[in-house]
Every structure is written in C-alpha cells, then in structure tokens.
Amino acid sequence: DQQVKQNSPSLSVQEGRISILNCDYTNSMFDYFLWYKKYPAEGPTFLISISSIKDKNEDGRFTVFLNKSAKHLSLHIVPSQPGDSAVYFCAASQGGTSYGKLTFGQGTILTVHP
C-alpha cells in the first residue's frame, strides 16, 4: 500500500528553467508534508515543508504547493541550477503520536543540464 507516490521516476530540465516535481498521497490523515533532497552516497537533506493549513510555502528558489482536495503537492524550483541535480523525495506525516513518523515516496531523479 503506497500511501505516498511520486509517479515520475526522472525529470530533465535546462539550467535557468523551472523544475516541477509532483507527489500524490492517499491518506487523508497526513497533515504535514516535506521535501528532501539526496545526493549520491549521502543521506537525504531536508529542503522545505508545508503544513496542511497552508497551500503554499516559499523558501528562496523553492516553493511547495499543496492541494488538499486533490491530495497532491508539488515542488517548484526556479531557476533550476546544475547543483540541484539530485534525487528528490516527498514525505508525509500525521499529527499526534505519529508526528515524527514519515512516509516517503519513491523519489524523482532531477537532472539540470547546463
């Protein structure tokens, strides 16, 4: 039962353009969503998060959008840079005692070409 899905295994973008990574979830109890970035041979690094009471959160070049009715979130990177090339995971959690328990998607490999 895959509760968090990233249906695009890979994405290729030109430097300077926008990268849009998508994530869908099925569990309506999820109320906090995160994006992590992972370089080879390193652990995932927290990038940006959003609470279910918001529909947008922005941090520099990174913006996360949440559509609760569609159970869909997306990460926008503008402008994309070659250093953004990595695997991006979306993750979700529930409040209460499960607040720290994250359910991850399969990941999307982003390649930004110079």
Added chain:
Amino acid sequence: EAGVAQSPRYKIIEKRQSVAFWCNPISGHATLYWYQQILGQGPKLLIQFQNNGVVDDSQLPKDRFSAERLKGVDSTLKIQPAKLEDSAVYLCASSAGSTTEQYFGPGTRLTVT
C-alpha cells in the same frame, strides 16, 4: 554542529550471517530513527526511539532485526540472520523531538550475497 554519524559505510556479508550498524545522532536530539532504503524506493521507517524508549517498531521484522539505544544517545541496529532481501541502505536520522524535520546520516550500504 556535527551531523549524524554512521558506521560502517559499506558492508558485504553472506546470507545467514549477522551484521550490526552503529549510529551517533546530533547532540541533544532526543528522537532517533532507523530507515531501510531498498534500491529504487523511498526510505521506510523501521524503528523510532524517543530517548531510550521505543515509540514505533511496527515495521521492524522482529524475527531477525533488533535495535537498541542505550543511555538515549547512540544506537545499534542488528540483523541476524541476514537474507538476500535485506540488501539496502540503512539510514539513521535524528530530530530534536518537537519538530518533524529529521537530519539523516550518510547511511550504511549493506550487500547480502
């Protein structure tokens, strides 16, 4: 601030052997997690500690996997005996406990032959 440390970074064992991984979380972080990441998949939570108590081990295969966190700091994850399907990267993460943001170590890549 030092990050989450893990060792070893790589381990190759034969099936039915045992193996142990070590994790040292960020200083002061009360919550510690072990994840298993199989190639092509996202990390899957195996066990979560709050200080030295287990909060969630619902996805830990308890017939072969065990974990402990003595004195609420370092943690070890053990597999005994290992199976081929245990080949994965084992990630340790820690958090302050009051936030969801988790900080991950570099992981241990286990290959079972």
